[in-house]
Amino acid sequence: MAIQETDYDALFSRYSATNKGYLEDEYLAELLQSLIDVAPLSAQSPHQQMNTKRKLLRMKKSIKMPIINRGTFLRTVAIDSVIESFLDSFPNEKTQVVSLGAGSDTRVFRYSDRPNLKWIECDFEQTVKLKKCAILNSRKLRTCIGINEELPANHEEFKSCSPTIDTPSYLLHALDLNELTDFQQLNISDAPTIVLAECVFCYLPDSTCNNILSLLNSSLSNCSFLIYDPMGGEPTDNFGKVMVNNLAQRNISMPNLMKYGTLDAQNARFQALGLNLNAALATIDHVMETWLSREELARISKLEFLDELEECKLLFKHYCLIVLFKGWKPEQNFQVRTIAKSNDE
Numbered sequence: 001m002a003i004q005e006t007d008y009d010a011l012f013s014r015y016s017a018t019n020k021g022y023l024e025d026e027y028l029a030e031l032l033q034s035l036i037d038v039a040p041l042s043a044q045s046p047h048q049q050m051n052t053k054r055k056l057l058r059m060k061k062s063i064k065m066p067i068i069n070r071g072t073f074l075r076t077v078a079i080d081s082v083i084e085s086f087l088d089s090f091p092n093e094k095t096q097v098v099s100l101g102a103g104s105d106t107r108v109f110r111y112s113d114r115p116n117l118k119w120i121e122c123d124f125e126q127t128v129k130l131k132k133c134a135i136l137n138s139r140k141l142r143t144c145i146g147i148n149e150e151l152p153a154n155h156e157e158f159k160s161c162s163p164t165i166d167t168p169s170y171l172l173h174a175l176d177l178n179e180l181t182d183f184q185q186l187n188i189s190d191a192p193t194i195v196l197a198e199c200v201f202c203y204l205p206d207s208t209c210n211n212i213l214s215l216l217n218s219s220l221s222n223c224s225f226l227i228y229d230p231m232g233g234e235p236t237d238n239f240g241k242v243m244v245n246n247l248a249q250r251n252i253s254m255p256n257l258m259k260y261g262t263l264d265a266q267n268a269r270f271q272a273l274g275l276n277l278n279a280a281l282a283t284i285d286h287v288m289e290t291w292l293s294r295e296e297l298a299r300i301s302k303l304e305f306l307d308e309l310e311e312c313k314l315l316f317k318h319y320c321l322i323v324l325f326k327g328w329k330p331e332q333n334f335q336v337r338t339i340a341k342s343n344d345e
Ligand SMILES: C[S@@+](CC[C@H](N)C(=O)[O-])C[C@H]1O[C@@H](n2cnc3c(N)ncnc32)[C@H](O)[C@@H]1O
Pocket: 003, 004, 005, 006, 007, 010, 011, 100, 101, 102, 103, 104, 105, 122, 123, 124, 127, 175, 176, 177, 178, 197, 198, 199, 200, 203, 204
């Protein structure tokens, strides 16, 4: 399915940004190589198996433009920073991060030394199975997660293996988000929770996003959301139209790119749901301008030559970070803050 392939876009972008020195991630190269090694398990014939591996090796070699590396860096550090702010608000309590459409995200490994934290991930079955196999195939990742199962030996075993990993600190399971009807499908407890949707809501219909938000908000006593998505801009803006056309060529659609094209439209969207959550919203351009220290900005500016700074700013204005929260407060500088009426955060 084309939509699952978007995970590879995110993975290889992170790989490129790490290779160029923007990000440090001791698990990324290991996960990526392990995914390449196990990917043939998902294909039936030897020919398809070879093609699957070749395609990933080709993607691994592809060079990303400096503007993409910088965007990947900003997206990653911005999300990390809000997650850390959430975790630091509950230093002595059990906490949960629920990552929807987690794909090949490495945060579960990167945050594995946090005490009292349970990391829950879901995605389509095929994606989840491959991630599980990649973990089983790597001693480093297996040890980090603390599992010891046999890796499927061939396609038949892959087809019949369980996609689930279930340890005290990690739950990985298969779920089509369009089919979420009961929060218990996610196996969440009532500990303070932040639900991460990193570049996922943009691929889902409104009805699915609203259902996820309402269901989790009403089922858990302390649930916040962290959403990162592209935005199409104002109706007259060309950015969204170009993006929609490019994606259509790959058979991928972003149903709400234009409908929620600006921060104000995104804010109105979430306020209309009446979730009684506070909201904080910022574009990634704003993150670049105000969240990074002068030293960090100077460091990344030296990594690659980037002459189109205006183009860069314009691109980053089309990506947003949204936190819907209660029971704690993200300390970062946001452009829009809306306080829920009966919530005095
Ligand atoms: C652009 S990738 C982002 C992956 C990851 N969140 C990241 O940022 O690295 C989008 C992910 O959402 C997943 N996804 C899209 N629609 C989904 C659905 N209906 N149910 C479960 N996962 C879905 C895709 O399989 C893919 O892994």
